[in-house]
Amino acid sequence: MSDAIPPQPHPHANLYGWFQDRLNVAAIWQALFIRKIPFGVNLLYTLGFASLAVFVVQVLTGTILALYYSPSPDHAYDSIEYLITEVPFGQVIRAIHHWGASAMVVIVVLHMLVTFGMGAYKYPREVTWWVGILLFAITFAFGFTGYLLPWDEKAYWATTVGTNMAGTVPVVGGFVEGVLRGGSQLGALTLTRFYATHVLILPLALMALVAVHLFLVVWQGVSVPPGLWDKAIARLRGSARSPRALETEAEYHAVYEDFKARGRRFFPDLIVEDAVVSTIVILIVIAFAILFGTPLEGQADPTNTGYVPRPEWYFLFVFELLKYFPGALEWLGVVVLPGLFFVFLFLLPLLDRGPRRSPRYRPISMVVGAVSVIAVAFLTWRAVQTTPPTLADNRAERLTATEVVGRQLISAQGCTSCHVVNGEGGTVGPSLDGIALRRASAFVHSYIEDPKGLNPNATMPAFLPPLTHEQVEDMTQYLLTLR
């Protein structure tokens, strides 16, 4: 681990010598790890490495999930249930993957904000920035395709809403929606499509783009913090040129080489900071996974009209935005506005070409950036504020297949015209919410089959027939879950 290529006593003295003799691995090591990082680099520069570290965790946990996952509506939910009940560490691995997704979003967004704030997208790093925007988009695409896979209520309904949003676009909307779903309905074809996207297309795309992103980072070196950079450029120019004049290639390289000469080595001086920050981030993810787990709601039920779908927190701002663009203009809010934001991000290095990188010399960029951050934060906050408390019930509720059938029967038989079920319904009969606290399951079952047998004054009709004994039992099982 010295600066120079280590001297070898004999080309074939050991295994390392054998490879060194053929591949010159020392030169690769030298170029990637012993390279100098410019002076002034701080902890904000560890976020890119941390994103990659969390992605590695996602690949590892995702691979384990794939060992036990069946991408078909018949078995997806059961296979997840098998994973979390039968497989050692299954639940915690699923929870790490769930919280890891949130961590990816947080770290990637922070990485982007830091890059934005530092003006690091400027010459000569425009391409690195563009690749970064694609990686940012892929991170969100991972989230969107990932949460359909468990095929629970949230998966089904949030994806229904998400794909419908694409359908609101004039002219091409229906086509795009069909392509996303693999047909007109959300079903088996949607699930395999989302699965293939989530585990093949997106990871391959992400890895290819990360390779380009990292290559560019090594090739060009990281940027110097903006305050130091602007001062150094001004000092170089003295009174010869205005600080507002565009930076020349010669100026850039003269200053950059100077910072590099005064800098530290990547290994071990700076990579140790990356390692420690990444370790802390991953420990936080694991802590969240252990403390909060991850919910598996009831199995997807296309007839459940009472379900209030909510997307993951990082899509809440889009969800909230929908409310401000009613009816025919909805697509403006959910497709055009985010689309314009992406166009802005892409054009940014071409529009903001001033030589100075400090935020105070880039008022327009900073105002647009700040407004965007505040808008997204505000919309997310509004969405959380207006989330109805029933969502909490839905989160806690995990229905078995029997109970799902029971719920479908309850809604088909029109029980709610007389009884309150899950907070809604008539007042002719007693509320069935919390029935488990008042009645034994055998009583509920017998009562549905033949009310008069238990209460001669009952006005409720008997349900055996038209229903079968098994159907009544399914209904009973569901009713007993009501709180």
Added chain:
Amino acid sequence: MDKPDAVREASRRTFLAQVIGACVAFLGALLGIPAVGAAIGPALKRQQAEWLSLGSPQTFQEGVPKLVNLTVVSRDGWIETNSVKSVWIVRQSADQFTAFSGRCTHLGCAYSWQADQHQFVCPCHAGVFGIDGKVLAGPPPRQLDPLQTRMEVGDLQVQYQDFRLGTPDRVPA
């Protein structure tokens, strides 16, 4: 003057490299152990044959074999399949029961009890077994396959198992 600085620098770098190594090893263990556990866990799990209820022992007469059809639930990961299996129950005395798999050891046909001949007869290739399961005539390579039975608080139970057919040795299928 120069030398101690270089030495200090080298030892500082060694320390930093060790910190990096420690981070990698720590995370590797923290994530690697659950990952390996989850990947190989189910492979180490042996599926135990379940004890299935045959009902009260009172329903079986001494010396009169009785055919019972059982619903066996086999689990393949998250997929459960129900299949119906037949067993012959022979009550030897008040508290002694023998259970035979309902498939002939020759090629797996269903055999039946011939009360008048006091023997089990397989209709496919004329295999004949005694009430004790021994081969009396025909092609079966081994006696009927006995199954484990037990008594649990007034409930006679059997552990159903399939065996490979057509071989002289009894090998679980």
